[in-house]
Amino acid sequence: MGRKRWKKWVTGYMYLLPSIIFLCAFTVFPVFASFYISLTQWTLIKPPEFIGLENYKNLFDDPTFYRTLWHTAYYTFGSVPLSIILSLLLAVAMNQKIKGITIFRSMYFLPVISTWVAVAIIWRWIYNPQFGLLNAFLKIFGIPPQNWLGEPKLAMPSVIITSVWKGLGYNMILFLAGLQNISENYYEAAKIDGASKWAQFRYITIPLISPTTFFVLITSIISSFQVFGPIYTMTNGGPVGSTEVLIFYLFQNGFRWYKMGYASSIAWVLFLIIFIFTLIQYFSSKRWVHYGA
């Protein structure tokens, strides 16, 4: 190896060293331990008992697993695209140099910092079939009142809307940061060429914000597949289990039903699913992500 190349090697790993130490100390053991646990039966009270792949076999035949997995996928693919599109548009709007825009930006961030308890109470009131705001509003257009959180078919979409609403400010900030990286020159050149605002958005903003979009896409999918809190404050998994998600099923098995081994097997199947999705996104990103604005 050339001296220069070796130097690059060492430099790279030196910068990675702190993170490697942390990962080795705090992550590697729990991750491998959780895999071992998935091969056992463990009540937490008595020591684990090795049973090989039995948990995975049972998981394969478990209707609740498929049901909660479906609900989780529904939640993820319902909320992530909506969130990305809306928060990008919001960020573009909030990027204008208008007086008082700081106040606007701060207001859009308020739901992010408000507690889920408060958000759930307000939205449950909005969704209330008798006197909620939403049905009152729809009445104007002649739409009959719906039971948003009480009707199994409507419950998950309602939770998705609330969840997207609460998270808008968060992704807005990320996109705002990304927009700062796009040089004004591009927009000026486009204006001179007579490009419309929409064309500027389509051919300048979208490609040049793609590194941020990539980040938001991957991290949103990873976290949505593991969603827990929002659902449980709004519907507690109901009505009739129509909003039960995988992580809660995992949690119940591990910490309520004395089946930590089974819970770990659920975790590893979920991991596999998320990992494959991430790999697909990562490799397809070469096509649409442009670095170096």
Place this chain on the structure above:
Amino acid sequence: MKRVFSGVLLVLFIMVSIGSIGYGAEKITLKFFHYLRAQEQQVMISALESFMKKYPNIEIKYEFVPESDYITKILTLLAAGEAPDVIGLKDLMIPDFALQGVLTDLDPIFKAKKGSINPMQWISPMRKHLTYRGKIYTVPEQFSPQVLYGNKKLFKDTGIEPTPQIFENLTWEGLIPLGQKLTRDTNGDGKIDVFAFGGVGGRYDDRSAIIWNYGGQLMDPNFTRWTLDTPQVAKAYQVLLDMIHKYHIIPTPEESAGVDLFSIEKMALVYSNRYNGPYYATFSWANERMFIAKAPKGPVNDRNRTSCRVMGIVSTTKHPEEAWKLICYLTNEEGFQLQAKSGRTLPWRADQVNKKFLEPWMLPFENADVYLNAISRWHGGVLPPNSDVCRKLTIDAWDAMVLKKIGVKEGLKKLNDDLNKAIKGW
């Protein structure tokens, strides 16, 4: 130099000796683990502190965890070998912990007549209730059978005077015509704003009273088999469902979603117990207009339900004697007095279940006779193993029936099968 050095050593040695004498015998540390709300913690902490004054060689390291995360944490501690010595527990958890060896059998302690607690002093239903598969693993800490809490104004507004006579022989089905008078649309917008009744939950023990009152049983006497798929249980369920769907005296889940209708004076009666007493006392209208009354009964009997909180010794403890001292203190001695002042429990010792003992505890809207009646109607509860799975199954089944996704007979048959599958092997 040598002299100074040995002089210092001597002084140090004397200091250490005096220090350890000052501690008396070894100081023992007990870990106490419980799930108390913020308001309850203060009372408990003062009880713990006066315990430590009484027993200076015992140090209590206490930890309180929010109720919703209690079991998660205790299982984590057990898995890591960091178990506490004394734990507070909901009675429903007794089977899970007893069958897995977490709790110490207390019978040897009772036999040896150590400490101040004697189960023979308890009312016999409590003895029966806490004897699980022949052994007693816990002692009571809080106890409050069901009564009705009501709103005088909502009665008087419909011309009914809420006298005790109304509730004296009130049956579940008798609640229906009463409820129909109390349920109304107060502002003429076509929607009902005031409901008659609420507070009957979907969990198996929430449902137990009405099932017994119609002659049904939830489980066999040893709690090894569920018996919900009988016509009696179906009738009990149907009566409640009719109250929601047919007569609409109980609000549907959407109508009561996220709001405590009783607190905002939109519900005339609620099926509840003294555990919620301090909460009800915070209502602005409580002192003027709240009252309590006897819970309804059924055609077969008037058996009542309760859930209670208990305390036990964890089997891995190294100090069972001290742990027992703590439990006696907190649930039976000075600690109990402090707890009783907080107003959430009723007594369970036969010598305390009487008007003379109870009367001084009563808040303005409470009534000792009603509580005594509630206690006398309680004959013990239902304690299945794998309690959280059972809880979820019974709640889901009830929700499905309320949403009319499944009929009562079919639903109960399926529920019973699922429940029996859940407790198989325990």
Place this chain on the structure above:
Amino acid sequence: MAHRKFNPGIVLAYIVLSIGAFSMAIPFIWMLSTAFKTPSQVFVIPPKWIPSPIITDNFKKLFSLMPFGRYYFNSIFVSVTGTFGRLLLAILTAYAFSWLEFPGRDKIFILYLATMMIPFHVRLVPMFLIMRALRWLDTYYVLIIPGLFSVYAAFLLRQFFLGIHRDLIDAATIDGCNSWTILWRIVVPLSTPAIGALGIFTFLDEWNSFMWPLIMTSSNKMRVIPVGLAFLQDQYYTDYTILMAGAVLALVPVIIVFLAFQRYFVRGIVLSGLKE
């Protein structure tokens, strides 16, 4: 003076955005209003936005029910140190994954991402065992140190670092700068928007952390705000008024951090330093 074209589309968009902005504030207003209410005013329908009477008892009760001041201090100490530490570590790691070259770099990056995909609850007991072995349970160590490395943070900065123009880096290399200088003189200053955003997110994440402190600490001395406030709820009812008093107080540092950091991703350094 140039004639400004009146664009009705833009005006409509801004009216919609204003309505949106005010609606975003509703839960926050509810929190604020509830903190000053008596319990019986909380669930009136329609909701009362201005309490009558306005009381400050909830704040007094909050401090008398629990050592809230101690919780506040703990939360601030843990969140501030955690945020600085996490930012630092993320900068170093993101730099390695963006502008440094070494074999296996991108494959290792994917492995790092993979660690985000194992759910927390199945790692909990093994992590508890580690913390116990280190004797960090119920100390500040357990609250701060394990959280210092975050793959999410490193990933975020990596994306932004990659957005810097290659020519700037190359020019500096040619000038004889080493990796450290490039990082702190070029990469970081050009990434203030991302670092600003990350600062806010990290602080928020540390501030709201609940499950970890709940399991890893046990005494009142080490308790943080989210755990403390959880004691105002149980199965049957929630002390909404006192809870909201606590939640409102807990928002103050978050709002301060937001306002302090948000100027970084507004006035970021313009990157048009190079002519095409």
